[in-house]
Amino acid sequence: MNVDLNKIQLKDLLSDLIQTPSVNPDGDPGTCSENTGEKKMAMKVGGIFENIGAEVYYDEVEPDRPNVIAKFPGSDNKPQILLAPHLDTVGVGGMTIEPFGGIQKDGKIYGRGASDTKGTMAAMIWALNRIGKEKIKDLGIGVTFVGFMGEETGQPGSNHFAKKYHREYDFAVVGEPTNNNIVSRHKGTLWITLECKGKPAHGSTPERGENAISKMATLVNWLDKDFRTLLKSKEYQNELLGFPTLNIGRISGGTRTNIVADQCAIEIDFRLTPELSTTQAYKKLEELLDKNGFTDVVMITKLTCEPLHTPDSNEYIQKLINLDSRPEIVGAPWFCDAAVLSSMGGIPSVAAGPGSIDQAHTHDEWISEKDLESGADFYEDFLLSARS
Numbered sequence: 001m002n003v004d005l006n007k008i009q010l011k012d013l014l015s016d017l018i019q020t021p022s023v024n025p026d027g028d029p030g031t032c033s034e035n036t037g038e039k040k041m042a043m044k045v046g047g048i049f050e051n052i053g054a055e056v057y058y059d060e061v062e063p064d065r066p067n068v069i070a071k072f073p074g075s076d077n078k079p080q081i082l083l084a085p086h087l088d089t090v091g092v093g094g095m096t097i098e099p100f101g102g103i104q105k106d107g108k109i110y111g112r113g114a115s116d117t118k119g120t121m122a123a124m125i126w127a128l129n130r131i132g133k134e135k136i137k138d139l140g141i142g143v144t145f146v147g148f149m150g151e152e153t154g155q156p157g158s159n160h161f162a163k164k165y166h167r168e169y170d171f172a173v174v175g176e177p178t179n180n181n182i183v184s185r186h187k188g189t190l191w192i193t194l195e196c197k198g199k200p201a202h203g204s205t206p207e208r209g210e211n212a213i214s215k216m217a218t219l220v221n222w223l224d225k226d227f228r229t230l231l232k233s234k235e236y237q238n239e240l241l242g243f244p245t246l247n248i249g250r251i252s253g254g255t256r257t258n259i260v261a262d263q264c265a266i267e268i269d270f271r272l273t274p275e276l277s278t279t280q281a282y283k284k285l286e287e288l289l290d291k292n293g294f295t296d297v298v299m300i301t302k303l304t305c306e307p308l309h310t311p312d313s314n315e316y317i318q319k320l321i322n323l324d325s326r327p328e329i330v331g332a333p334w335f336c337d338a339a340v341l342s343s344m345g346g347i348p349s350v351a352a353g354p355g356s357i358d359q360a361h362t363h364d365e366w367i368s369e370k371d372l373e374s375g376a377d378f379y380e381d382f383l384l385s386a387r388s
Contacts, residue, residue, distance in 0.1 A: 003048050005129045010376060011109055011369050014122040015102030018111035020044050024088040025065075026153040035100065038087040038149040042068040045087070045147050048125060053133030054145070061149055061160045068147045072133060075142025080168060081316075081386055082144050082347065083128075083379065084158070084337060085121040085175030086151035089113040096363045108366040116360035119367040120175030120353030121147065123375030130380055140387040144169070151337055154303060158337035162345030169347045171316040173382070174338040177355035177367070178330070180378045182320050184350050185240050186332040188307035188339060190270040190278045192285070193300040194219065200255075200262040209260030213253045216264040219294055220248060223268070227288065231276075238273040240331030241307075244281070245271045267302070271333060274309035308339040310348050317350060319385045325378060327352070354378065 003016055021035035046056040049070035058066040068087070089112045092099035099112040109119075124145060128136065136143055148157035176183065196216050201209025223246065231244045246268055253264030270281055282301065289297050310317065312329055320327060334357065338349040354375025355367040 002051060003044070005048065005052065005126070010122060010126045010372055011104055013126060014109050014114065014119060014367070014372060015104060015111075017041070017044070017118040017122055018102035018109070018113055019100055021100050022087050022089055022113070023091055024150065024152040026150070035092075037064055039064045039066060041087045042066045042147060042149070045121070045125070046070065049145065052129050059160070059164075061156050065149045067149055067157050067161055070145040072128075072136045072143050074137030075144065078140060078142040079170040080142045080144065081383065082146060082169045082172040082341075083124045083175065084146045084148060084172050084341070085117040085124060085353070086148040086157065086337060087121075088149055088152050089116065089118070090152050090361050094363055095365075104369075107369050109369065109372065110364060110366045112365055114359070114365050114367045115177045115355045116357070116365070117175045117177065117353065119355045119372055120177065120375060123354050123372055124175060124379050126376040127379035127383065130376070131383060139383065141383070143383065148337055155305065155337055155340050158340040159344060162340050162347070165345065167346040169345075171314070172338065172341050172347050172349040173379070174336055174341065174349055174351045175353045176336050176351040177357050177360055178332070178352050179356055179371075180325060180352060180354055180374060181328045181330045182317060182350050182352050183332045183338070184308070184310045184312060184317060184329050185238065185274060186308045186335055186339065186351065187241055187244070187271040187273060188278055189303060189305040189335050190272060190281050190301070191303040192268045192270070192282070193265055193302055194268065195263065195265045195298040195300065196294075196296060198260065198262045198264070201260040203258035203260065206260050209262075211260050212264040213261040216251070216253065216266060219297065220251075220266065222292060222294075223248065226292070227285070230284070230288070236273055236276045238275055238331065240329075241273045241333065244273050244276050272307050274307040278304040278306055305335045306339050306343040308335070308342055308349065308351075310342060310350055314348050316348070316386060320350070320352070320382055323378070323381045323385060325374070325381070327378070332357070352378070
């Protein structure tokens with residue numbers, strides 16, 4: 001598992017990381033079980049950091065699914081900076097390339113995680129190695145790297161870390177493909193299942209029953225028209241993120257074609273701005289369902305992630321935007337571990353890294369060598385600028 005960074009190029013490091021499968025095991029299709037889980041990736045990354053002089057810890061969040069933490073000596077009694085990509089990837093079903101090949105071709109590196117987020121992880125490792133243990137020790141900041149497990153489903157890794165190390169860090173840069181721009185705001189997420197009941201009857205006498213699917217169709221129509229209009233209210237608009245959105249992603253109901261459906265459920269994905277928290281959105285939906293006659297609908301929360309909003313005035317954001325590469329402050333419609341660190345851990349956070357989100361999760365995922373190199377330069381420049 002040992003990798004000698006002095007004998008390879010950055011692109012080779014990324015290929016090596018891609019060749020160590022770490023598919024999130026929670027419901028990702030198209031991947032055999034031997035390629036799921038983050039333990040092998042955590043051990044590989046930990047071994048690399050041990051070789052370059054960091055103290056490495058494996059913090060098991062779930063069985064065989066650890067966070068890996070690498071802390072450089074001389075970090076105590078200084079402002080603490082956290083570099084935080086995630087170890088896991090989405091599944092590989094439908095990919096048109098060898099998902100774990102790490103193939104280098106025409107100036108690109110291909111494979112699952114090349115963009116999201118093994119590319120950012122490789123760039124962070126490369127930057128830290130280039131600065132070197134002794135120089136890191138002399139910086140005016142403490143530097144810690146953490147590779148999170150579980151980001152792609154529910155974010156248990158960052159949740160665990162945020163609770164355990166609450167307010168112990170002054171700033172976090174979460175590795176995501178942002179073209180090296182600074183995502184200081186991104187939407188939060190609220191996943192809710194709505195269930196309604198009916199009364200079963202024989203399909204030849206539907207008048208004797210109560211069709212739950214028909215009831216749900218009325219509810220879906222209301223969500224699509226009235227509730228979607230509510231989300232367009234000026235009070236919920238964000239200057240970088242626009243308005244909150246909702247997507248009805250799944251519907252299921254009934255048992256057989258010849259039985260009046262006695263149950264139906266839909267799954268809703270809300271993407272929320274900082275102006276509308278997950279709690280506010282839940283309460284607003286609950287209130288309006290009752291007000292509009294949907295009194296027997298059951299609401300079940302499946303996932304919550306608060307929106308991210310780190311003020312532009314933050315001293316480390318100011319250092320970032322004043323780097324020679326002049327990154328921009330941008331918003332993102334997706335969510336990531338930055339919001340968890342911020343909302344649960346009290347750690348001011350942004351997402352930033354090389355590559356484009358357009359390549360993430362694709363059938364031929366890749367990152368360019370040029371972008372990868374620019375990412376390493378970006379992280380190195382930030383750490384050197386943050387010392388003063």
